[in-house]
Amino acid sequence: MLRRPIASTFLCKRNFKSSAVVKSSVLTLKETLENVIPQRRDAVKELKALYGNTVIGPITISSVIGGMRGNQSMFWQGTSLDPDHGIRFQGLTIEQCQKRLPGTGINGDNFLPESMLWLLMTGSVPSFQQVDSLRRELALRGKELPHYTEKVLLSLPKDMHPMTQFAIGLASMNKGSVFATNYQKGLIGKTEFWKDTLEDSLNLIASLPLLTGKIYSNITNEGRPLGQYSEDVDWCTNICSLLGMTEKNSSNTGNLNSQQSLDFINLMRLYTGIHVDHEGGNVSAHTTHLVGSALSDPYLSYSSGIMGLAGPLHGLAAQEVVRFLIEMNSNISSIALEKEIKEYLWKILKSNRVIPGYGHAVLRKPDPRFTAMLEFAQMRPNEFKNDKNVLLMQKLAEVAPKVLLEHGKSKNPFPNVDSASGILFYHYGIRELLFFTVIFGCSRSMGPLTQLVWDRILGLPIERPKSLSFEGLEALTKATGLVK
Numbered sequence: 319m320l321r322r323p324i325a326s327t328f329l330c331k332r333n334f335k336s337s338a339v340v341k342s343s344v345l346t347l348k349e350t351l352e353n354v355i356p357q358r359r360d361a362v363k364e365l366k367a368l369y370g371n372t373v374i375g376p377i378t379i380s381s382v383i384g385g386m387r388g389n390q391s392m393f394w395q396g397t398s399l400d401p402d403h404g405i406r407f408q409g410l411t412i413e414q415c416q417k418r419l420p421g422t423g424i425n426g427d428n429f430l431p432e433s434m435l436w437l438l439m440t441g442s443v444p445s446f447q448q449v450d451s452l453r454r455e456l457a458l459r460g461k462e463l464p465h466y467t468e469k470v471l472l473s474l475p476k477d478m479h480p481m482t483q484f485a486i487g488l489a490s491m492n493k494g495s496v497f498a499t500n501y502q503k504g505l506i507g508k509t510e511f512w513k514d515t516l517e518d519s520l521n522l523i524a525s526l527p528l529l530t531g532k533i534y535s536n537i538t539n540e541g542r543p544l545g546q547y548s549e550d551v552d553w554c555t556n557i558c559s560l561l562g563m564t565e566k567n568s569s570n571t572g573n574l575n576s577q578q579s580l581d582f583i584n585l586m587r588l589y590t591g592i593h594v595d596h597e598g599g600n601v602s603a604h605t606t607h608l609v610g611s612a613l614s615d616p617y618l619s620y621s622s623g624i625m626g627l628a629g630p631l632h633g634l635a636a637q638e639v640v641r642f643l644i645e646m647n648s649n650i651s652s653i654a655l656e657k658e659i660k661e662y663l664w665k666i667l668k669s670n671r672v673i674p675g676y677g678h679a680v681l682r683k684p685d686p687r688f689t690a691m692l693e694f695a696q697m698r699p700n701e702f703k704n705d706k707n708v709l710l711m712q713k714l715a716e717v718a719p720k721v722l723l724e725h726g727k728s729k730n731p732f733p734n735v736d737s738a739s740g741i742l743f744y745h746y747g748i749r750e751l752l753f754f755t756v757i758f759g760c761s762r763s764m765g766p767l768t769q770l771v772w773d774r775i776l777g778l779p780i781e782r783p784k785s786l787s788f789e790g791l792e793a794l795t796k797a798t799g800l801v802k
């Protein structure tokens with residue numbers, strides 16, 4: 319399908335109220351980080367020296383052969399996950415972030431993911447000016463993709479999975495890695511690794527609007543641009559524009575009116591603001607951390623994380639949910655008929671498949687990220703009242719937990735974050751199901767890359783747990799004296 323070319327090169331300047339008042343005295347993210355580092359380094363050093371031998375939990379055989387569930391064995395600073403209350407970003411709930419993190423300064427706009435990045439990196443809520451300076455810094459850093467990355471992306475088959483294109487694009491950018499180059503030349507020592515890691519990480523995050531836009535235009539518009547990049551707007555406005563999903567400054571493929579265009583940008587800010595991280599053990603974060611522990615640069619490390627996000631039990635569930643909702647809608651006669659929905663779900667369970675968007679490895683309550691996405695839809699009743707997929711998504715949140723509870727296997731029968739997100743993007747006009755997880759991947763860059771910077775600030779070692787064979791485990795059971 320060919321898309322309309324961009325109607326005009328006119329720049330949509332949704333100017334930031336703060337732009338005019340940014341003072342040169344505002345410390346950059348790096349400078350702020352430099353102020354925080356000495357105290358944090360000392361604290362971790364002291365913890366290790368005084369309490370290094372403190373035992374913090376048992377490791378059972380079930381956990382060794384059960385995906386390390388429950389093992390408290392990773393250091394992760396930015397976020398932590400409570401099974402009953404969900405994610406906290408440097409201690410703040412989603413609700414608190416919505417109240418406290420700065421946005422554009424325009425009433426009703428969501429907080430900016432740039433604010434979240436600042437919070438994760440430094441541990442404190444940024445001021446309006448700090449966020450605006452970071453927004454500007456990222457917009458400048460991200461204004462072009464390396465020519466070799468463009469070339470690599472253009473050479474890929476248009477029907478290659480967008481997540482594969484994403485991982486390849488990111489890995490190709492390792493050619494320009496400041497960290498890898500300076501390490502290879504022997505120009506940096508261990509205590510300084512974090513500086514080049516930060517440099518690469520900010521460049522990587524900044525490049526994501528163009529990279530994502532390129533992949534989307536590859537799969538929908540034969541590689542021709544759908545929108546225009548601007549240094550004057552925020553990261554998400556650029557993402558939306560480059561997907562061709564803004565009223566102005568893009569091909570406006572979804573024919574959005576100005577309210578819908580604004581809503582779509584705010585949906586993107588909300589989505590990418592709360593998917594940034596889910597503590598360290600999830601597959602994408604853990605993979606980035608593991609690969610990074612071998613001192614692979616941020617591009618290679620995060621490209622590996624993206625490959626993990628591309629699994630259907632993890633981020634790819636976002637695409638699976640949309641497919642599932644559309645298929646279910648064409649197989650039931652009415653959303654109001656709970657009996658039919660239940661039968662449909664049972665058919666899936668009886669064929670030994672999972673219900674996508676439900677269950678979680680850690681959470682034991684509905685995912686507050688799901689609730690935040692749901693609230694986005696509920697706050698716009700006129701927009702969504704006739705969308706039968708969105709209505710089914712809401713109905714399922716009532717029905718599926720009952721069925722999963724009756725099924726009796728899943729430890730968590732409630733909706734997770736992937737339940738709501740893709741179908742909202744679909745509503746506004748992103749119809750390529752395979753693409754949703756790429757948007758997830760834009761957001762997820764922020765948490766794991768923050769940790770990578772901190773891994774290097776703290777000089778954490780290469781990760782290398784001990785593995786055990788069946789015989790090794792058996793020998794341990796005998797050692798307990800409980801088994802003959």
Ligand SMILES: CC(=O)SCCNC(=O)CCNC(=O)[C@H](O)C(C)(C)COP(=O)(O)OP(=O)(O)OC[C@H]1O[C@@H](n2cnc3c(N)ncnc32)[C@H](O)[C@@H]1OP(=O)(O)O
Binds near residue numbers: 632667674730
């Ligand atoms: C961003 C994210 O990654 S959020 C998660 C996105 N993934 C999905 O939505 C896919 C569907 N959900 C699932 O597959 C799982 O709930 C996971 C992968 C998220 C968590 O897996 P686990 O920690 O192993 O879950 P749990 O301990 O509850 O699993 C116990 C059993 O219930 C099953 N189960 C868990 N969730 C579901 C589900 N949604 N539908 C059907 N069965 C399920 C498991 O497959 C497992 O079956 P088994 O004993 O035959 O192996």
Ligand SMILES: O=C([O-])CC(=O)C(=O)O
Binds near residue numbers: 596599601602680
């Ligand atoms: O925490 C997990 O295992 C999966 C998840 O929800 C995420 O990574 O966002």
